[in-house]
Amino acid sequence: MATAYGPDTRDLHRPGTGSGGHPPAKHVLPAALRAPFEGRTWRELGYVLLSMPISVVLFCFAVTMVSLGLGMLITFLGIPILAAGLAMCRGFGAVERARARALLRLDVADPAPIRGKGGLMSWVGAVLKSGVSWRHLLYAVLHMPWATFAFVVAVTFWAYGWAAFTYPLWRWVFPAYAGVGGIQLYGDRTHQVYLDSPFEMAVTSALGLALVLVTPWIVRGLVAVDRVMVLGLLGPSRLATRVSELESDRGVVVDTAAADLRRIERDLHDGAQARLVALAMDLGLAKEKLTDDPEAAARMVDEAHGEVKVALQELRDLARGIHPAVLTDRGLDAALSAIASRCTVPVKVVVDLESRPAQAIEGIAYFTVSELLQNVSKHARATRASVDVWRAGDRLMLQVGDDGRGGAGVSTGSGLAGLTERLDAVDGILVVDSPAGGPTTVTAELPWRG
Template sequence: MTTAYGPDARDRHRPGSTGPGSHPPAKHLIPAGLRAPFEGRTWRELGYVLLSLPISVVLFSFAITMVSLGLGMLITFLGIPILAAGLAMCRGFGAMERGRARALLRLDVADPAPVRGKGGLMSWVGTVLKSGVSWRHLLYCVLHMPWAVFAFNVAVVFWAYGLAALTYPLWRWVFPAYAGTDGIQLYGDRTHQVYLDSPAEMAATSAIGLALVLVSPWIVRGLVSVDRAMVRGLLGPSRLASRVSELESDRGVVVDTAAADLRRIERDLHDGAQARLVALAMDLGLAKEKLNEDPEAAARMVEEAHGEVKVALQELRDLARGIHPAVLTDRGLDAALSAIASRCTVPVTVVVDLESRPAQAIEGIAYFTVSELLQNVSKHARATRASVDVWRAGERLMLQITDNGRGGADVSGGSGLAGLAERLDAVDGVLVVDSPAGGPTTVTAELPWRG
């Protein structure tokens, strides 16, 4: 399975697409072109196109009426609240259209921020009139009607002619029974008439109808792609608002991660080095008491305390390395990642192709990303070899970790990979995991350079 995370991936992965915990599309024996007329998606999209015409006529009429009335009455100052009321109603219509797109097109567009005035009617009116979202909803109501008319006619013509031609042999009897002709007339003048009445002609008509039926779903699919773009571009939140929301979410992830790191450091100090130093102080106190009474026992206790000091120092070094390794600061990613690889339980090949160093924060994130991924290789992959490649692509730092293990990496919520993806997401990073069952596993991380 392949899963992508990050700011770019948010646009690529919408509901219905491959994402965390989702399954790849099922394989079908029947080609997509043949099964398209029977899929639920086809009929939902056709229903969307058919409903768009009457709905768009109502929206267009309302929008034009309210704008014309509001602009016409601006001289009396009543036009301002009328125009604001029209924009507010257009926002309500936009909510309805987002719901319709969500139900029939499976297009999930976030609701824009609601209008909030500081208090009073005029404050609300001013907020509505200054809101770009309100004017984009009005633009949707105006522009969607001509497009809906075009899409409705194209969809109805293709589907109607296709189904009629495909089933022509079933209803041709209507012509001789009620119209006094042998079939559909293709040509006629005073001396010649050409009808579709022979078996070969009816078979050809059905074949043409079948071709139209098979191509109609794809034509409708192309038509609704324009509707998708209009709903997403005009009825959703602005890109600035979306970006602010993403940054607020990312800030929360960063704060939570920092708090978790501080708790981990406190726990490691309390349960590790601090506990050893307390025990060491007690042992040295006992050795001091026994120094005069039993010098040999005191010497043994001092020797044991010396060993405890070495263990405590090693734990403190490991803890400091977990906070920020000195080798990374002094010598960069190449040396730091080589040090990580040397501690991995499987042979790891490290290739770092960087002419300069990225920003210190990005370098640290890259280091801990590779460290966590190699820990996963050691603990879960059952691999016999792995590789780490680091390079620069434009203004992005690329990391790729590959192993020949069993694959099937779990990227569901709550897993280590999901948490790692959230931390990368907080700095506009992307994590892509390709881990089919049976392996190999390739994890690609992309970070901003910011050198």
């Protein structure tokens, strides 16, 4: 699936991004020191604390309903009870996706709804045949022991860490109310060991600080498992996601083909067709003047001859825009060199291919480089550019770079956004690295399919 530099993804806490998918803000303190006070840490801790009671309720409900349904399969009532249990697990799954979205900033798409052909039994059959329903049941069973473990670990580290770190502030409770000097580490009939000296309190506080600093990362590791479980069990299946992507890509292909046909029709109507109509009128006038004013007719025929040359050039340009002959005859190396020669800045082209990819992929690669070099000519204000093409496994790699002003992006309506959609239609990837001030590097990855 095609991606680009900058747009949101499902996991908004992925490395290299800040909240909401934006570039991370610069901080004075390192991450290890500010982690205990970040909003993300408290949200993740809240997620872990809520997970245990929710998972216990979900586990008890799921086990009860499934056991009741399986136990009553000998009667007709077992089937609808089992279906109702699975449907309720899907309802709990919606709650869990909302909780992950709010606290973990993990946006998981909702699975496809259950669609029966009509009637109760049709709905029951659809629920029981749905793999999504059974994956929700599996989540209900597996998440409870993990949520309990994560709850115990997080609460233990968090409580002991802050208690030890702030020990010098509340040690006075022991001599005031318990009659001892501090926390008792060891005691028997002969002697006792208390944390009551300044050195011991300092060491206790230092150990507590270490726990406070490491606890957010432990909690982050715990919720990473929750992220995997939510993504893998509560989201749509890979097959359903792939079908949705293919449907979307098919729509993009259809829209792109329609847009290309409209462009060709417009170019023919406004260019060569209009010129040929004017040429026909001029030849008609020249024919009428042929006997009365041969010299004027000759001039008109000469002008018409020039118009024919211009019309032929426009048709050749249009044919090259549909599919250049040099690409079919000589491949990407010659075709990209021809594009580079028309660029307004010097372009170095390096094509390292031992064989040729599929014709459709070759055509998309050609038009991708063509559009990127047009952007360099029109917008980059560059003094030089480069085009590199190579094969990496079963992928065709393209990279176009320039030393221009940078700032290119894939915002809606831009040429790069349309290019991203075109590559997406063939499982391609587009990555744009264009900081303000430059340089700009655009990398495209296409399937080889040779």
